[in-house]
Amino acid sequence: MRRHKFADLPLQIKITVIYILSSVLILGVNLSLLIGISTVSSRLQRTYEDNLYLNEISNSLDKVQDSMTRYLNSKSSDALEEYYLSDQEFRNIIEGLNSGITDSSYDLMQRNIKNMSDDYLDLVSQAIEAKRGRNVEKYRLRYESATEMYNYINIYIESLNNRQFEDNSKTYSEISVSLRSMQNVSLVVMFVVILLNVFAIVNYTGRLIKPLRTLSESANEVAKGNFDVDLPRVESKDEIGVVTSAFNKMVVSIRNYISQIRENMENERRHKEKELMMETHLKDAQLKYLQAQINPHFLFNTLNAGAQLAMMEGADKTYEFVQNMSEFFRYNVKHSDEPILLKDEIDLVDHYMFIINVRFAGEIKFIKQIDEDVLNVHIPGMILQPLVENAVNHGVRNVDYDKVITVSVRKDGSEVCVSVKDNGIGMSQETINDILIGNSKKHSDSMDSNGVGLDNVIERLRIFLDRDDVMEIISEGEEKGTEFIFRLPFEGDN
Amino acid sequence: MKRKHRGTRYFYIVTYIAMVLVTAIVTVGFLRVYLKNTPRKTGAQVYDKYYVLITDERDSSFWKSVYSGAYNFGLENNVYVENLGATLSADLSKEELMRIAIASNVDGIIVNAEETDTMRSLINEATAASIPVVTVNNDCVSSKRISYVGISNYTLGKEYSKQIMDIADDLFYRDAGVVNVAVLVSSAQTSGQSIIYSGIQENIETSDNYSAMVELSMVSVDDKNAFSVEESIRDLFIGEDIPDIIVCLNELDSTCVHQAVIDYNKVGRVHILGYYDSPEILQGIDRYIVDSTIRIDTTEMGEYCVDALISYDKVGYSNQFKDVDITLINNTNIKSYLKEQEEAKDDETP
Numbered sequence: 001m002r003r004h005k006f007a008d009l010p011l012q013i014k015i016t017v018i019y020i021l022s023s024v025l026i027l028g029v030n031l032s033l034l035i036g037i038s039t040v041s042s043r044l045q046r047t048y049e050d051n052l053y054l055n056e057i058s059n060s061l062d063k064v065q066d067s068m069t070r071y072l073n074s075k076s077s078d079a080l081e082e083y084y085l086s087d088q089e090f091r092n093i094i095e096g097l098n099s100g101i102t103d104s105s106y107d108l109m110q111r112n113i114k115n116m117s118d119d120y121l122d123l124v125s126q127a128i129e130a131k132r133g134r135n136v137e138k139y140r141l142r143y144e145s146a147t148e149m150y151n152y153i154n155i156y157i158e159s160l161n162n163r164q165f166e167d168n169s170k171t172y173s174e175i176s177v178s179l180r181s182m183q184n185v186s187l188v189v190m191f192v193v194i195l196l197n198v199f200a201i202v203n204y205t206g207r208l209i210k211p212l213r214t215l216s217e218s219a220n221e222v223a224k225g226n227f228d229v230d231l232p233r234v235e236s237k238d239e240i241g242v243v244t245s246a247f248n249k250m251v252v253s254i255r256n257y258i259s260q261i262r263e264n265m266e267n268e269r270r271h272k273e274k275e276l277m278m279e280t281h282l283k284d285a286q287l288k289y290l291q292a293q294i295n296p297h298f299l300f301n302t303l304n305a306g307a308q309l310a311m312m313e314g315a316d317k318t319y320e321f322v323q324n325m326s327e328f329f330r331y332n333v334k335h336s337d338e339p340i341l342l343k344d345e346i347d348l349v350d351h352y353m354f355i356i357n358v359r360f361a362g363e364i365k366f367i368k369q370i371d372e373d374v375l376n377v378h379i380p381g382m383i384l385q386p387l388v389e390n391a392v393n394h395g396v397r398n399v400d401y402d403k404v405i406t407v408s409v410r411k412d413g414s415e416v417c418v419s420v421k422d423n424g425i426g427m428s429q430e431t432i433n434d435i436l437i438g439n440s441k442k443h444s445d446s447m448d449s450n451g452v453g454l455d456n457v458i459e460r461l462r463i464f465l466d467r468d469d470v471m472e473i474i475s476e477g478e479e480k481g482t483e484f485i486f487r488l489p490f491e492g493d494n
Numbered sequence: 495m496k497r498k499h500r501g502t503r504y505f506y507i508v509t510y511i512a513m514v515l516v517t518a519i520v521t522v523g524f525l526r527v528y529l530k531n532t533p534r535k536t537g538a539q540v541y542d543k544y545y546v547l548i549t550d551e552r553d554s555s556f557w558k559s560v561y562s563g564a565y566n567f568g569l570e571n572n573v574y575v576e577n578l579g580a581t582l583s584a585d586l587s588k589e590e591l592m593r594i595a596i597a598s599n600v601d602g603i604i605v606n607a608e609e610t611d612t613m614r615s616l617i618n619e620a621t622a623a624s625i626p627v628v629t630v631n632n633d634c635v636s637s638k639r640i641s642y643v644g645i646s647n648y649t650l651g652k653e654y655s656k657q658i659m660d661i662a663d664d665l666f667y668r669d670a671g672v673v674n675v676a677v678l679v680s681s682a683q684t685s686g687q688s689i690i691y692s693g694i695q696e697n698i699e700t701s702d703n704y705s706a707m708v709e710l711s712m713v714s715v716d717d718k719n720a721f722s723v724e725e726s727i728r729d730l731f732i733g734e735d736i737p738d739i740i741v742c743l744n745e746l747d748s749t750c751v752h753q754a755v756i757d758y759n760k761v762g763r764v765h766i767l768g769y770y771d772s773p774e775i776l777q778g779i780d781r782y783i784v785d786s787t788i789r790i791d792t793t794e795m796g797e798y799c800v801d802a803l804i805s806y807d808k809v810g811y812s813n814q815f816k817d818v819d820i821t822l823i824n825n826t827n828i829k830s831y832l833k834e835q836e837e838a839k840d841d842e843t844p
Contacts, residue, residue, distance in 0.1 A: 025513055032521040039525060101574050101601075102538035105581050108574070111544070112598035119597040152586075152594050159582040182524060189520050193513050200509045 008237040011208070018204060022197045029193050033186040040182060044175045047168045050106075053096070054161045058154065060090040061117070065150050068124050072131050072143055083128060087121060094118075109160045113153055120149040211240045215247055227255050300329050324354045339464070342409065342416070342488070343375040345384040349407060352385050356392055360403075364396060369408035374416045377488045380464045386457050387420040387484050395424025395482055415487040423481040432473045461486060541568075545602040545803055546578035547630075547796075548591045556745040556770045556792060557606070560630065563796025564604065571804055575604075575796075592616040596623055602803035603627045607634035608682045628802045628812075630795060632684045641802040643816040645790055647686045650820060651693015654741055654767055657786055657822075658694065659704050661739055661765045666707055676713045676730065676737035678747045687743050694741070711737075715747060724750045731758040738765060745770040748787065752778045771823060771831075779828045786824035789831075794818050 006014070063086035070079035094117045098110040123146035130139035214232040221229040231248045234241050303326035310319035328351040331344070346368070353366045388405060396403035406421045427435075438455045461470040465488075475482040547564055549557045561577045568575040579591050586594070588605065589612050595603050596619055603620055607613050607629040617627045617637035626640045633642040654677075662673040677694060679687040691712055699705045713730065716722040727750040730736065742748040748768035752775060755764050761783050768775045768787030778784035795818045802812040823831055 021510065025510065028514065029517045032517050036521050036525055101541040101544040103541065103569075103574055104538040105576075107538060108544065108576055109581060112594065112600075115599040116594065116597040119599075148593065149597055152590070152597065155582055155584045155586070156594075159584070162583050163581060185520060185524055189517055193517060196509060196513050200506060200513075204506055 007235065008241075011239045014208060014238065015205075018201060022201060025193065025197060026190075029190060033182075033189065037179065037182055037186070040175060040179050044172065044179065047172050047175065048165075050164050051161055051168065054157050054164070057090075057093050057097075057113070058157045058161075060086065060093050061120075061150065061153060061157070064090050064121070064124060065147070068127060068143070068146065071128060072139060075131065080128070083124075087124070090117070091121065106160065106164065109156055109163075113156045113160070116149055116153050116156065120146055120153060123149060208240075211235055211244055215240070215244050218251075219247065222251060222254075227251060227258065300326055303329065321355070321358050324351045327351045328355060339378040340381050341375065342377050342379050342384075342418070345379055345381070346370065346375065346407070346409070348385050349388050352388060353405075364392065364403040364405055367404060367406040369406065369410070371410045371416075374409060374411050374490060377416050377491055379418075379488055380460050383457055383461060383486075384418065384420065386454065390454060391420055391422035391424065391482070391484075395422030395426075397424070399424055399479065411490060412487065414490050416490050417485060417487050419483055419485045421481060421483040424479075426478050426480045427473065427475040427482050428478075429475075432475060435473060436471065465489075541572050541574040543568075543573040543601040543804075543807065545573055545575045545604060545800060546591075546595050546600050547575060547604045547799070548578050548588050548595065549606040549630075550588050551606075551744075551746060552577050552580055554745050555772045556790075559792035560796040560799075563793030564800045565796070566793075567797040567800045571800070573601075573800060573804065575800060589613065589616060592620065596620050596625060599623070600625060602807070604630055604799040604803070606631050607637070607639070608632050608680075609634055609636070609685050610682060613637070626803055626806045628799045630799050632686050635685055640806050641799075641812045641814055641816060643795055643798040643802060644686060644818060645788075645820050646817050647689035648693045650788060651690040651695075652697050653788065653820065653822060654690065655694040655697035657767050657824075658698065658708060658739055658741070659701065661785060662704060662708050665738055665765075672706075673708050673739060674735060674737040675708055675710045675739040675741065677710065677741040678713050678715050678727070678743060678751070680717045680744070681714050682717070690743055713737075717746075723747065727751055728754055730754070731760065731764075736760065736764060738763075739767065740764060741767045742769045745772050745775075748772070748775050748784070752784055755783060771835075776823070776828065776832060776835075779823060779825055780832065782825060786822055789821040789823050791819045791821075 006017075009017075064083065067079050067083035067086050070076065071083055073079075094114050097114040097117075098107040099114055100107060100111065102108070123142050127139045127142035127146055130136075130142055211232060211234075218229045218232050229251070231251060232244050234245045234248070303322050307319050307322040307326060310316075310322055328348065331348045331351070353364070357364055357366070384407070388407065391405050396405065401423075404423045406419070408417075408419045408421070410417050435454055436458070438458065458471050462468060470486055472485040473482065474485065545564075545568060547557075547561050549560075551557055552561070557577075561575070564575045565577075578595060579586050588608075592603065592605065592613075593616065596616070603617075603625055605613075605617070605627060607617065609632075613634050614637040617629075617634055617639050620627050621638040621640075627637070629637075629639045629642045629644075631644045633639075633644065635642075658673075658675055662675075665671075665673050675694075677691050679691065695710055698708050698710060714726075716726040723746055727747065730740070731754050740751050742751055748766070748770065749772060751764075751766050752768070755761055755766060766778070766784040768778070768784045770792075771787055771789040775784055775787050779787060798816040798818065802816065806812040
């Protein structure tokens with residue numbers, strides 16, 4: 001659990017911690033280097049301390065010697081007082097000298113200086129005493145001895161001073177070199193540490209910012225409209241984590257909204273479709289209603305009566321014509337909305353052609369090439385006749401040469417191929433395309449139609465056969481005729 | 495992911511620690527190296543006793559060698575021996591150094607003494623101040639020194655006389671003249687040199703053949719002032735009667751005579767009997783300029799001095815006289831001796 005603690009802290013604290021850590025590090029580096037350098041430089045400062053001390057001794061010794069000489073010369077109480085003071089001072093100072101025996105020549109020289117100084121002070125005090133006691137011979141002797149000793153001590157101090165100075169100078173230059181190399185080392189260390197520090201900071205901030213970057217990339221994707229982006233992972237509970245999780249929630253919500261909207265739209269579309277269908281059906285119903293008003297039974301019975309009248313009058317041709325008319329309309333009455341047999345359709349075409357030929361005075365030659373075995377296949381009503389009617393009205397009506405319409409039915413594999421062919425004016429490819437896409441209104445506005453257009457035929461065939469390419473229209477060009485071909489599934493002997 | 499996360503976290507921790515460590519190690523390492531390089535002020539070896547060696551030719555290899563023997567022997571016995579005056583910038587005389595030693599209240603004095611009143615009174619003064627004094631190489635018989643360490647001068651004299659007689663034989667057969675022998679003695683006339691001289695003299699006079707053939711004379715060399723030794727030796731070669739054989743009784747004389755013989759082109763004409771085995775003298779023997787020299791066991795000499803002081807300190811007395819071994823070096827044994835010395839060179843002491 002501890003693992004998450006730092007990751008979950010607020011961004012500000014994290015950045016502050018990084019800053020403090022790196023500052024502490026740099027501070028630490030600086031401090032340690034500073035300590036090192038100050039140690040070395042304080043050592044440097046102490047180098048000549050010994051020399052200063054020796055100078056102090058020398059000065060103090062001079063004072064003793066001077067005051068003694070002055071006293072011996074003048075016997076002044078000032079000089080005596082000065083002697084006592086300098087004597088005490090000198091004693092205090094030489095207290096700090098080494099008195100042990102070691103293998104260090106400095107120590108030995110200090111020891112000798114100290115011992116000689118004791119001896120010297122003794123001689124001086126004896127000289128002073130002798131002077132006070134007016135023992136001229138004695139104080140002169142003591143003075144000489146003391147002065148001799150004074151010279152020796154000075155020689156010692158001078159020698160020691162020189163030697164120490166020499167050594168200290170050596171030390172000094174060594175320390176200087178150390179100091180310089182320490183500076184260089186410090187520079188290198190600082191540089192390395194700062195470099196590492198920068199590296200670590202860049203790395204860590206990069207890591208810190210990474211979720212933000214992922215988030216911004218995802219946001220960009222979303223902005224472009226791609227809602228199927230991978231949702232960025234929430235790795236921490238800091239601000240970025242909060243923003244990321246909010247973003248994720250938002251994306252998910254938007255996705256949901258979109259799918260909901262889509263669903264709504266789909267529903268609406270279906271609803272509209274339904275409405276349209278309803279409208280179609282309504283129109284259909286209206287048509288049916290209108291059709292019903294014609295009352296074909298009445299027409300049929302009337303025509304039958306006409307036929308009988310013709311027969312009684314012996315007008316055979318009129319009888320036949322009226323008989324055909326009657327059959328034609330009976331068909332309409334009988335089969336308007338359910339599939340019927342192909343045979344019936346062919347019969348209807350026969351009746352129609354008879355009627356038409358009466359009108360056209362037998363100008364149109366009607367040829368049937370029928371495979372009798374396949375006439376029992378089912379076909380929606382009013383398919384073939386409108387095609388033949390189309391061939392008559394748009395194909396051959398206005399041609400000057402012999403008009404031929406051929407209806408052929410033949411078995412083609414598992415299908416029954418039905419063809420209606422004329423040798424009329426033909427069709428342009430544009431017209432063919434128009435017809436096939438259901439845009440044939442302009443081609444079927446004849447008043448001689450029974451009302452069923454090519455659109456209707458093709459549409460119903462499509463519905464019946466449950467596929468789109470139900471009709472094939474072949475026309476090789478102007479005055480080369482047109483052939484409508486459609487295929488019905490062959491259902492076998494039933 | 496978790497592993498990766500942990501890995502990066504460790505990476506940061508490790509980087510941080512590494513940075514801290516680098517700094518610490520560099521700083522500590524540097525300080526250590528620095529402190530190691532800087533000469534230590536304290537912590538020097540402490541000794542029980544402090545003896546000083548006082549001589550006026552402390553830079554000669556003879557006395558250096560003596561000091562080295564004394565110093566090393568002292569270290570073994572927890573005694574520090576100082577070559578007094580060596581650390582001083584002024585060039586002080588033996589007497590002055592004696593005064594310093596007494597005033598410094600050392601634990602013992604080893605002095606290359608001489609038979610003078612001053613030296614005697616100084617030795618006595620030291621003794622009065624409870625500082626035992628050992629004389630070395632040159633004695634001050636009348637003083638209260640506790641012991642004298644040196645060669646047996648009489649033996650040395652006899653050794654020299656043997657050499658003189660050998661050379662005289664050669665010269666006699668060649669020249670048939672009287673062989674002049676000059677024995678160089680210091681102007682202070684130390685008792686040791688007198689004894690050597692009398693040793694030579696006695697030996698020659700007692701042998702019938704040589705007493706007439708050899709004319710022995712004592713030549714005083716002025717060693718009171720700096721450089722005066724060299725000057726007075728050169729005087730020997732400027733005069734009419736250049737000695738056939740020169741007997742030197744200290745290292746400096748030997749070196750000076752050796753050089754003078756070369757300078758005055760008297761190689762082969764003047765025979766030199768040297769003293770002590772300094773490199774110059776050994777080289778002289780190797781080149782047939784110097785006939786022979788006396789090698790004194792200087793290390794032993796130094797050791798004996800310290801030993802005398804130590805035993806005096808312990809039991810209150812020591813031997814009055816300690817005899818140091820001497821060896822004759824001439825061109826018959828010089829090669830092997832040089833070789834030996836080469837091998838022993840590593841045993842040198844400060």
